[in-house]
Amino acid sequence: MAVCARLCGVGPSRGCRRRQQRRGPAETAAADSEPDTDPEEERIEAGAAALAGAGGGRGAGPSPPPRCSLLELPPELLVEIFASLPGTDLPSLAQVCTKFRRILHTDTIWRRRCREVLHRYRHILGLWQPDIGPYGGLLNVVVDGLFIIGWMYLPPHDPHVDDPMRFKPLFRVHLMERKSATVECMYGHRGPHNGHIQIVKKDEFSTKCNQTDHHRMSGGRQEEFRTWLREEWGRTLEDIFHEHMQELILMKFIYTSQYDNCLTYRRIYLPPSHPDDLIRPGLFKGTYGSHGLEIVMLSFHGKRARGTKITGDPNIPAGQQTVEIDLMHRIQLPDVESLRSFNELSRIVLEVREQVRQEQQQQEDGAEDGEGRAPQSPREPQRGPAQPSVELPAEKGGGPADGEAAAAAAPAPEQPAQSGQGQPFVLPVGVSSRNEDYPRTCRMCFYGTGLIAGHGFTSPERTPGVFILFDEDRFGFIWLELKSFSLYSRVRATFRNAEAPSPQAFEEMLKNIQSLTS
Numbered sequence: 001m002a003v004c005a006r007l008c009g010v011g012p013s014r015g016c017r018r019r020q021q022r023r024g025p026a027e028t029a030a031a032d033s034e035p036d037t038d039p040e041e042e043r044i045e046a047g048a049a050a051l052a053g054a055g056g057g058r059g060a061g062p063s064p065p066p067r068c069s070l071l072e073l074p075p076e077l078l079v080e081i082f083a084s085l086p087g088t089d090l091p092s093l094a095q096v097c098t099k100f101r102r103i104l105h106t107d108t109i110w111r112r113r114c115r116e117v118l119h120r121y122r123h124i125l126g127l128w129q130p131d132i133g134p135y136g137g138l139l140n141v142v143v144d145g146l147f148i149i150g151w152m153y154l155p156p157h158d159p160h161v162d163d164p165m166r167f168k169p170l171f172r173v174h175l176m177e178r179k180s181a182t183v184e185c186m187y188g189h190r191g192p193h194n195g196h197i198q199i200v201k202k203d204e205f206s207t208k209c210n211q212t213d214h215h216r217m218s219g220g221r222q223e224e225f226r227t228w229l230r231e232e233w234g235r236t237l238e239d240i241f242h243e244h245m246q247e248l249i250l251m252k253f254i255y256t257s258q259y260d261n262c263l264t265y266r267r268i269y270l271p272p273s274h275p276d277d278l279i280r281p282g283l284f285k286g287t288y289g290s291h292g293l294e295i296v297m298l299s300f301h302g303k304r305a306r307g308t309k310i311t312g313d314p315n316i317p318a319g320q321q322t323v324e325i326d327l328m329h330r331i332q333l334p335d336v337e338s339l340r341s342f343n344e345l346s347r348i349v350l351e352v353r354e355q356v357r358q359e360q361q362q363q364e365d366g367a368e369d370g371e372g373r374a375p376q377s378p379r380e381p382q383r384g385p386a387q388p389s390v391e392l393p394a395e396k397g398g399g400p401a402d403g404e405a406a407a408a409a410a411p412a413p414e415q416p417a418q419s420g421q422g423q424p425f426v427l428p429v430g431v432s433s434r435n436e437d438y439p440r441t442c443r444m445c446f447y448g449t450g451l452i453a454g455h456g457f458t459s460p461e462r463t464p465g466v467f468i469l470f471d472e473d474r475f476g477f478i479w480l481e482l483k484s485f486s487l488y489s490r491v492r493a494t495f496r497n498a499e500a501p502s503p504q505a506f507e508e509m510l511k512n513i514q515s516l517t518s
């Protein structure tokens, strides 16, 4: 308020004091005995004095202006002055008089303030993955009104992959501040409190909470766990104590809550898209059995598509490639009746796997001979997955001994790949799915591999599977060895500042997040 009073003309500016000295020492003494002053105020006073003198004041001649009240100044100059004040003083300044209030209500001051703070924090806008053991995560940092807010995106509750993403704020930065932007931790249920952000380098920053007691609940750990369980999983303690996933859930709570919102984030980009891509690349929510729903990034790399985990679990951590799709090897599903037989599907897939192996062997031999059977580099844009370079395994019909397999070969010619029409789909008997509500028609299928590992990412192994494209926004994967099915549904949220500066930068980013958990 001291600053406001002076600017208002209630207290004299420095220029005024000089003139006052000529009038009488008593007044001067009073003015000088004021508890003085922080450097910011000094600067403001000096600025105001200079402005007041601009019309012919100090040093400009013998006739000083009759008054030095800031009220006399044109609004443009007042905007200049007010814009240089600490943001926290502006609300009190607005209470001084209607003229000041009017000026402070002009957008200019706030917009400039936003630009200045934004400039410092511009590097934290966009998408980030926290370094939080195997679990990962998706943080979206955006400008929202007078704040920069870090939103943690969470998948919907298991197994509802088609539901929208959920999000909660983890921190915010005030754009009202100029000298030192106020950072608040938003973690917990007791409102914003003191936090800190450290921008380590362009693609990395850390958050810190300075008041972690704000994260604690009156009911202790028990209440914190119940609340977390309800929010994160949509479950109650009673629910999960009937399931074997209780251990996994408890472990995640204990592991993640110990961080207390002190996290390091690394930048992630959305995958670049190409007109020839099978579908638009992007983020998907997928079912991962007892681990619940996880976020996977689908990207295209020439003849392959990859699903990279943005969130992870103790088996396959975030950053790893959960599925890889071989776009050069279509799989022609048999008719629905035959598809119900797991053995039949397994036979088809393993046949393709053998074919892939042979081709790889030939390529390697060719490379040794200097011939190179496949001249195009794997980085070359794909030529369109609808035209596979190899024969469809179902059409080969390698002398099936049983009737089911014979039936499998029969319908293939009636299902032209380019028709764009769906073909019936059903999960083979014995393949488990979190979600019975999966699509019953699909566009096309490809051979792929899925990464499985023991707890703690021990003995990771790529195992054969089937990638099923249902439509533009949904796909599935049958894990042959696990006899289980994952359903993926597109994350429809739009993200700004998440584009990779180049395809190389995107590849680099994938490599980096993978190496962190390998």
Ligand SMILES: [Zn+2]
Pocket (backbone or CB within 6 Å): 185, 186, 187, 188, 193, 195, 209, 210, 211, 212, 214, 215, 260, 261
């Ligand atoms: Zn906090």
